[in-house]
Amino acid sequence: MGRGPSIEARKNAQDAQRGKIFTKVIREISVAARAGGGDPAGNPRLRAAIDRGLDVNMPKDVIERAIKKATGELEGVSYEEIRYEGYAAGGVAVIVDCLTDNKVRTVADVRHAFTKFGGNLGTDGSVSFLFRKLGVLSYDAGADEARITEAAIEAGADDVVVYPEDGAIDVITAPEAFAQVKAAMEAAGLAPGFAEVTLRADTDAPVSGETAEQVRKLLAWLADMDDVQHVYSNADFGAAG
Structure with a gap:
C-alpha cells in the first residue's frame, strides 16, 4: 500500500491555498450538518470537518455560520456530493470527490482536466475497486x-x-x-501531525519522466478546483526522482 504525501508537503499545500481550503471545509461542514444535524457530538462527519477547519485556523464564527446555514437557521446553498473516477496518463487510477451546487459545471470541468493532461474520465466503479477507505494518523x-x-x-x-x-x-x-x-x-x-479518513490504493502505478509530470499536473489542477474536496490516486512517483 502506497504512502501518501509527507505531513510537511500537505501542510505547505494548505498554507498556500488557505482561501480555497476554507471554501472546501465550509462545503464539507454544510453537507455534514445537513445530513447528520448540527451537533458535532452526535455527528462524527461534522466533528471531523470542524477539526479540519480548526487545523487550518478557520475562525469559529465562520464554522458556526456554516452550520447554521446548513441546518436552516440562516439562508445557505445546497451542495450535492458527486464522485468521479478515471485514469491519468500511465494508467494511474484517480478518484475525485466533489461537493457542488452545479453538477453540469463540475463534470465539464473535471472531464476537461482529465483530457488536458492525457487522461480520461471513466464510469462509476471503474477504479474505485482499487482503493479502500481507512483512517490514517500520521507522525513525523x-x-x-x-x-x-x-x-x-x-x-x-x-x-x-x-x-x-x-x-x-x-x-x-x-x-x-x-x-x-x-x-x-x-x-x-x-x-x-496529520489525521484524516482517506482512500488508499492496495497497488501503486509507478510513473516517471513526462508521464509523471502529466499526472502531477492533473492531480494539482483537480485539487485546485473549488468544487473538488479530495483527489485520490495510486501514482507512485518514486521512479520520477
Whole structure:
C-alpha cells in the first residue's frame, strides 16, 4: 500500500491555498450538518470537518455560520456530493470527490482536466475497486514508535506502519473507529501531525519522466478546483526522482 504525501508537503499545500481550503471545509461542514444535524457530538462527519477547519485556523464564527446555514437557521446553498473516477496518463487510477451546487459545471470541468493532461474520465466503479477507505494518523520522524504502537493497539487501531526511509509512522484504523482512536491517541499525549479518513490504493502505478509530470499536473489542477474536496490516486512517483 502506497504512502501518501509527507505531513510537511500537505501542510505547505494548505498554507498556500488557505482561501480555497476554507471554501472546501465550509462545503464539507454544510453537507455534514445537513445530513447528520448540527451537533458535532452526535455527528462524527461534522466533528471531523470542524477539526479540519480548526487545523487550518478557520475562525469559529465562520464554522458556526456554516452550520447554521446548513441546518436552516440562516439562508445557505445546497451542495450535492458527486464522485468521479478515471485514469491519468500511465494508467494511474484517480478518484475525485466533489461537493457542488452545479453538477453540469463540475463534470465539464473535471472531464476537461482529465483530457488536458492525457487522461480520461471513466464510469462509476471503474477504479474505485482499487482503493479502500481507512483512517490514517500520521507522525513525523522522531516520534516515539513504542509509545505510539502501544497506545494505538490499546485504542483499537488496525495497524501501525513505520516507513524505514524516514522513520515516519502511520496509525491505520477502520473508518468507523477513526474518531475514537484519534481521541484516545490525543488523550495519551500522542496527537498526530496529520489525521484524516482517506482512500488508499492496495497497488501503486509507478510513473516517471513526462508521464509523471502529466499526472502531477492533473492531480494539482483537480485539487485546485473549488468544487473538488479530495483527489485520490495510486501514482507512485518514486521512479520520477
